[in-house]
Amino acid sequence: MSILLIIKIVIILIIFIITLVAAMYSTYMERKVAAGIQDRIGPDRAGPWGIFQPLADGGKMFFKEDFIPGKSEKWLFILAPGLAMFTACMTGAIIPWGGTLTLFGETFNLQIANIDIGILYIMGFVSIGVYGIMIGGWASNNKYSLYGAVRASSQMISYELAMGLAILAVVMTTGSLNLGDIVEAQKGGQWNVFYQPLAFLLFIVCAFAECNRAPFDMAECESELIGGYHTEYSSMKLGFFLFAEYINMFISSAVISVLFFGGYNFPFMHDLGLSANAITFIGVAVFFAKILFFIFFFMWVRWTLPRFRYDQLMQLGWKALIPLAIINLMVTGGWLMFKDDLWAMISKMF
Amino acid sequence: MLGYLFYILSGLTILTAILMIAARNPVHSVLYLIATFFMVSGQYLLMNAQFLFVVNIIVYAGAIMVLFLFVLMLLNLNKETEPQKSMKTKLAGVIAGGLLLITLLGALIKSNTNSENLPITDIGLVKNLGRVLFTDFVVPFEISSILFLSAMVGAILVGKRHNGETEVISE
Numbered sequence: 001m002s003i004l005l006i007i008k009i010v011i012i013l014i015i016f017i018i019t020l021v022a023a024m025y026s027t028y029m030e031r032k033v034a035a036g037i038q039d040r041i042g043p044d045r046a047g048p049w050g051i052f053q054p055l056a057d058g059g060k061m062f063f064k065e066d067f068i069p070g071k072s073e074k075w076l077f078i079l080a081p082g083l084a085m086f087t088a089c090m091t092g093a094i095i096p097w098g099g100t101l102t103l104f105g106e107t108f109n110l111q112i113a114n115i116d117i118g119i120l121y122i123m124g125f126v127s128i129g130v131y132g133i134m135i136g137g138w139a140s141n142n143k144y145s146l147y148g149a150v151r152a153s154s155q156m157i158s159y160e161l162a163m164g165l166a167i168l169a170v171v172m173t174t175g176s177l178n179l180g181d182i183v184e185a186q187k188g189g190q191w192n193v194f195y196q197p198l199a200f201l202l203f204i205v206c207a208f209a210e211c212n213r214a215p216f217d218m219a220e221c222e223s224e225l226i227g228g229y230h231t232e233y234s235s236m237k238l239g240f241f242l243f244a245e246y247i248n249m250f251i252s253s254a255v256i257s258v259l260f261f262g263g264y265n266f267p268f269m270h271d272l273g274l275s276a277n278a279i280t281f282i283g284v285a286v287f288f289a290k291i292l293f294f295i296f297f298f299m300w301v302r303w304t305l306p307r308f309r310y311d312q313l314m315q316l317g318w319k320a321l322i323p324l325a326i327i328n329l330m331v332t333g334g335w336l337m338f339k340d341d342l343w344a345m346i347s348k349m350f
Numbered sequence: 351m352l353g354y355l356f357y358i359l360s361g362l363t364i365l366t367a368i369l370m371i372a373a374r375n376p377v378h379s380v381l382y383l384i385a386t387f388f389m390v391s392g393q394y395l396l397m398n399a400q401f402l403f404v405v406n407i408i409v410y411a412g413a414i415m416v417l418f419l420f421v422l423m424l425l426n427l428n429k430e431t432e433p434q435k436s437m438k439t440k441l442a443g444v445i446a447g448g449l450l451l452i453t454l455l456g457a458l459i460k461s462n463t464n465s466e467n468l469p470i471t472d473i474g475l476v477k478n479l480g481r482v483l484f485t486d487f488v489v490p491f492e493i494s495s496i497l498f499l500s501a502m503v504g505a506i507l508v509g510k511r512h513n514g515e516t517e518v519i520s521e
Binding site: 076138154 | 377381384400401403404405407408411412413416417419420423424475476477
C-alpha cells in the first residue's frame, strides 16, 4: 500500500472524527450561547463548566426507549435518520481543510478529494439531504410529521435556487468550480466577500433555510407542528436527526468560510518567514476559527430573531432572494466582460 | 475492476427499475426511481462524465423527484383510493411497452459499441463540456434554453389565478 493511500485514509478518519466532535460540541455551544443571550448560566453540572454535557446527552439518547409507531412504514422509518446523517457527513469530503503538508517526503493536500465539480458536489448532497426529512415525516404516519416534511421539501427546493445562483456569481469571479482553486484565488486578503457582498448575504440566508435553522425552522416549528418531521421519533433516531442538523451547520460554516472568507488563508501568511508546514498548521487553525465564528453566528441569529411565517418565507425566497441573485449574476457577468474596457476608458479620461 | 463495477451498477439499475414498476405503493415507487437515478449517475461517473453525474443528481434525484414525492405525499394515495385500470387499458399498456422494447432491442442489437470498453475521455469534465457547448453546439444549446423558458412561462400561465377566482391562502 502506498504511503499516499495510508495518509488519505488517516485524513478521512480525522475529518470524520472532527466533524462528529464538532457537531457534538456545537450542541453544548448552542446551550451555552442561548444561556448567555438569555442571561442564564447554562449546563454546568457534568464536568468543569459542564463540558461533558454532550456525552451525557448522547448517553441519555442511547438509553431511551426506541419506539416505532404501529402504523408506520417500519423500514423507511428506520432508514430516514440514517439517510439524514449520511448526507450530512458526506459533504465534508471535498472541503479544503488546509494547504499542502509535506510528510515523509510526500506532499499532499489536506482534503479528501480534490474533484473538478467541487461546489456542485455539495449542491448535490444538499439537494438529496431533504429525503431524510421527507421519508421520516411520511413514514411516521402522522399528520404533523407529514406537514413538517412537506414544508421542509418545498422550503429546500425554493432556497436551493437562490443558493445556486449566489454560488454561480462566486464561480464566475474565480473561474473554477473547484473549492481548492476558489481558496487559492483568495490568497493575500482578496476575499470574495469584498467582491461579492450581495452573494455572501444571499448565500448565508439560504444556508439558514437549507439547514432548517431558525428563523427558517419551519419543518419543526413546535408551536404549530409539535415537533414537525421528528414528532414520532425517539431515542438515538431522534438524536441522529438533531445531530445531522448540527453537522450541516458545521459544514455550511466551512463552506461559507471557503467561498467568501478565504478558507485557510490568513493575512500576511507568506511574510512571516515560517516553513510551509507551519503555515499549513496555522492555516488550519485559522480556518477552524472562521468556522467557529459562523457557527456562533448561526446560534446568535437563532436566539435573536423570531421565526418567519410560512408565506413570508416563501415570499422572501421567490420574490426577493432569487431576483436579487439574478441581478447579482448579471452585474457580475457584465463587470467581468467589460472591466478592461472600463479601465481603459477611465485611464483615458485622466 | 471498473468492468465489474459496470456490471454491478447495471444489475442494480435494472433491479431498482423493476422494483419501481412492481411496487404497489406510489411513494415506494418514487423511492426506487430515485435509487435508479443514482445508479445511472454512477454509470456517468464510470465514464468520467463528472458534470453529467452531478447534474443528474441535482436535477433529477434532487429536485424533480422531491417534487414527485411532494405531490404524492399531499395526495396521500392508499389502497382504497388507488385508481383501478380496466383490463383493456392494461393490455394496451403492455402492447405499447412491448413495442418500445422491441424497437430498442432492434436498434441496439445491430450496434456493436462495446459499452464496457468505451475509451475514457475528458470530455465530461466541466471545462471541456462547457467549451464544446458554447462553441460547436451553441445553437442547439440556446434553442433548448428558449424551450425551457417557454415551458416555464407556460407553467406560470397554467397555474395563474384567473379573473374572478378568490385568493386562497395556501399553507
